[in-house]
Amino acid sequence: MDVQWVLVCHGCLTVLVVVSFLCGQWPIFQGTFIERFHYFLTVGAYDYFLRFVMYVCGSRARDAVLSVEYFCCDRPNPILQIIYLAIIGVTYYLVAQSSFKYIPGHYLSEVHRFASFFAVVVGVLLFLLTSFSDPGTVKSENVTQYLSAYPYDNIIYKEKECSTCKIPKPARSKHCGVCDRCVARFDHHCGWMNNCIGEKNTRYFIAFLLWHFLLCLYGTVVLGLVVAGQLKELKVIYILTAYYGVENSFFSLAPHVVQWLLSSYNTQILLMVFLAVISLLLVGFFGYHLHLCLTNTTTNETFKWQDYLSWKRRLHEAKASTAALKASINGITAEQKPPQSKWRAFFRRSPLDDVDATKDNIFDKGYLRNLHEIVFPLSSRRSVLRSKVD
Structure with missing residues (x-):
């Protein structure tokens, strides 16, 4: 115990x-x-x-x-990449070592031995593809291509030059201090990938998050079915009720079943908890980045928009406060007017209630076109390449 x-x-x-x-x-x-x-x-x-x-x-x-x-x-280094490969390799080894002997089982066929290996290999391939693909490096040779693909909105992006690379800085690009390069449609630098996430590899990064969420969920379900199959084959419920006199109800059986599982299948239980927690985290990251893709916004732009909207809101509030102060002064100096109804004054809106700070994202073209832009980056399209030649 x-x-x-x-x-x-x-x-x-x-x-x-x-x-x-x-x-x-x-x-x-x-x-x-x-x-x-x-x-x-x-x-x-x-x-x-x-x-x-x-x-x-x-x-x-x-x-x-x-x-x-x-x-x-x-600085760029492969430490987190090695840790990722170690985590996925050790986890798969522990699952295979502890649970493959129960496959095929009561609820699982032998195909899951090969399906699990295939799922892990695809996950590693997506990891390598995201890690070693070009995120969309902006150079003097292709800067005109990116300038035509991403116009300035004159809100959070204005025409300027990168102080490090000494080339024009296209809209939505950013100079990564870790990689020391300008990246088109820069989202963030991912230490796990040892690479920037930008215009050309965001699609691989999203696929990586989705696949690894499904992989962890699949592992959790398979381990759960392994344990449930052993519970069924060994007739644990029958033994507890027939030989030990435990009442055949969920609340009576649950403590005994949990005790038996923890004593006999503790490795599977710990792996299930680990995979379930990681799957919840991954689905959160995937949902966040999917929302960014659907609205055609990047992680880097999220902070820029927050700063811009905060500034715009403060500006509107200052203007509204100034207008209210002028109205009060004019009311004092003006001739005496009939008293206004208290109820009307109570329900009258304050000038500050009219403060409006909207996000005018010219890059947001609708869900379908935004997703199409992620899958097929703008800089690689024929129309952009043709405008570069012209």
Whole structure:
């Protein structure tokens, strides 16, 4: 029983760490223990570690740690790629080692041995395709092509030159400080891919997220059916009710069944929890990026639009406040007017209620055309190439 509780605590701790690390900044966790734990994992623990190194070993040791941090976080490196391959390889090995002996089973046919391997291979191929494909690097040779593909909206994008590359900066592009290059329709730099996500590989990145969500969901369901099949074949419910006198109801049987599963199939249970948590995280990331694709917005532009709308809202509020102040001054200096009804004054709208800050995204052309632009990038279309030649 002690071992079972250790496994339960281990699973709960794993879920807490994964959710806090990956989702601690989500608005739903604002002001909660998850947000504070996320800060400790991402900033606080490292800061205490640097102070400890400085106190024990001196400034040279701290500078050495900072140089390692610079290489790992601010320069292209394959560390997270290796970690991804290790995670997917070890997970598949554990699933095969612990559960393939039960396939075929009561609910599963032998085809799942080969289907699971095929699913993992496709996932790795999508990972490699996203990692090593060109995200849409803007160079002096193709800058006119991107300038014609992405016009300036004169709102969040205006004509300017990249201070690093010394070439005109097309709309929706950004100079990546990690890769040290300008990327067309820049979304973000993905450390897991060791590559930027831009115009030409966003389609591969979206496919990667969707496929890995389905892969984790498939693994969770298969492991669940393996455990359910063993529960059926070993007649656990029958033994509990017929020989141990347990009442044949869900609430009576559940504790005994869970105890039996944790003692006999703890590896499968832990793998199920791990895959289920990862699938939930992946579907969240996929849903977010799918929304960006449907609205033809990038992660980089999300922050630009937030800054622009915040500025525009403050400007409207300032104008409305000025207009209200002038109206009040004019009312004081003007001739006495008949008193206005209190009810009418109560229901009268404030000038601040008329504040309007809208997002005028000229790149949003409708769901279907936006998706078509993701699958078939603008810079590779014949019309753009023809305009480049002209």
